[in-house]
Amino acid sequence: MYKDLNKKIAVITGGSKGIGTAISERFGKEHMSVVINYHSDEKGAQEAATAVEKNGGKAVIVQADVSTEEGNQKLLQAALDNFGDLDVWVNNAGMEIKSATHELSLDDWNKMVAIDQTGVFLGSKTALAYFKKNNKKGNIINMSSVHEQIPWPTFAGYAAAKGGVKLFTKTIAMEYAKDGIRVNAIGSGAINTPINAKKFADKEQYDQTVSMVPMNRIGKPEEVAAGAAWLASDESSYVTGTTLFIDGGMTLYPAFMNGQG
Numbered sequence: 001m002y003k004d005l006n007k008k009i010a011v012i013t014g015g016s017k018g019i020g021t022a023i024s025e026r027f028g029k030e031h032m033s034v035v036i037n038y039h040s041d042e043k044g045a046q047e048a049a050t051a052v053e054k055n056g057g058k059a060v061i062v063q064a065d066v067s068t069e070e071g072n073q074k075l076l077q078a079a080l081d082n083f084g085d086l087d088v089w090v091n092n093a094g095m096e097i098k099s100a101t102h103e104l105s106l107d108d109w110n111k112m113v114a115i116d117q118t119g120v121f122l123g124s125k126t127a128l129a130y131f132k133k134n135n136k137k138g139n140i141i142n143m144s145s146v147h148e149q150i151p152w153p154t155f156a157g158y159a160a161a162k163g164g165v166k167l168f169t170k171t172i173a174m175e176y177a178k179d180g181i182r183v184n185a186i187g188s189g190a191i192n193t194p195i196n197a198k199k200f201a202d203k204e205q206y207d208q209t210v211s212m213v214p215m216n217r218i219g220k221p222e223e224v225a226a227g228a229a230w231l232a233s234d235e236s237s238y239v240t241g242t243t244l245f246i247d248g249g250m251t252l253y254p255a256f257m258n259g260q261g
Contacts (some may be wrong), residue, residue, distance in 0.1 A: 006066050011086065019092060020090075024048045025051045030233075034049075034058070082200040088232045091143060094119075103158065128153045131181050140181070144166060185243040190248070191218065191221055
């Protein structure tokens with residue numbers, strides 16, 4: 001536990017399931033106050049809020065479309081109305097669509113970019129404006145992916161968006177470092193979340209994925225949440241503009257693990 005996080009206030013986009021829920025629950029253990037955003041899964045968001053409060057924190061759920069300025073302003077206002085301030089903003093909401101690139105529709109491309117990239121921009125912009133106006137040394141965490149670095153055929157829209165998140169994170173980290181505002185990303189690998197449930201239920205696909213991870217296992221959402229808590233805390237006070245890969249070594253080119261090549 002990080003004592004400096006006690007009573008700090010966070011917004012978490014896409015907090016109704018998977019990694020977003022795990023981060024919410026971990027922030028609850030840190031006795032933080034959390035605005036949990038959801039798009040359509042109100043039940044999941046409420047369950048996450050209940051877990052936060054059981055863990056010792058405070059929570060409120062807010063429906064909002066993070067691909068719009070209005071949606072992000074709604075989340076900021078919820079933090080101010082319910083808890084009085086903002087310290088940490090986690091841009092976690094995301095989506096992926098599998099398609100051969102030559103068959104990918106413009107609508108599907110735009111959906112992924114709107115959530116995975118524009119949503120990160122708008123959430124960061126909202127937080128940055130608040131931090132600057134109030135002279136706060138705030139903290140932004142952008143949920144990226146190993147696919148900001150590893151190409152992923154048939155997921156071109158997702159990989160392109162995450163590649164954009166990588167340089168967006170580095171750029172604004174540099175731009176606002178002098179203000180004491182830290183901005184980092186988390187590059188998660190194969191994590192056991194609802195979005196992967198169907199794939200991992202297939203033993204062949206599960207085994208294939210595990211073979212791509214040097215640690216030889218699938219990660220847990222709680223392990224990603226632990227990284228988010230560290231980045232939010234003063235323990236990482238000299239860290240900005242980096243991607244923390246939580247991937248069991250997936251970005252280490254595992255095909256070469258046994259000296260092949």
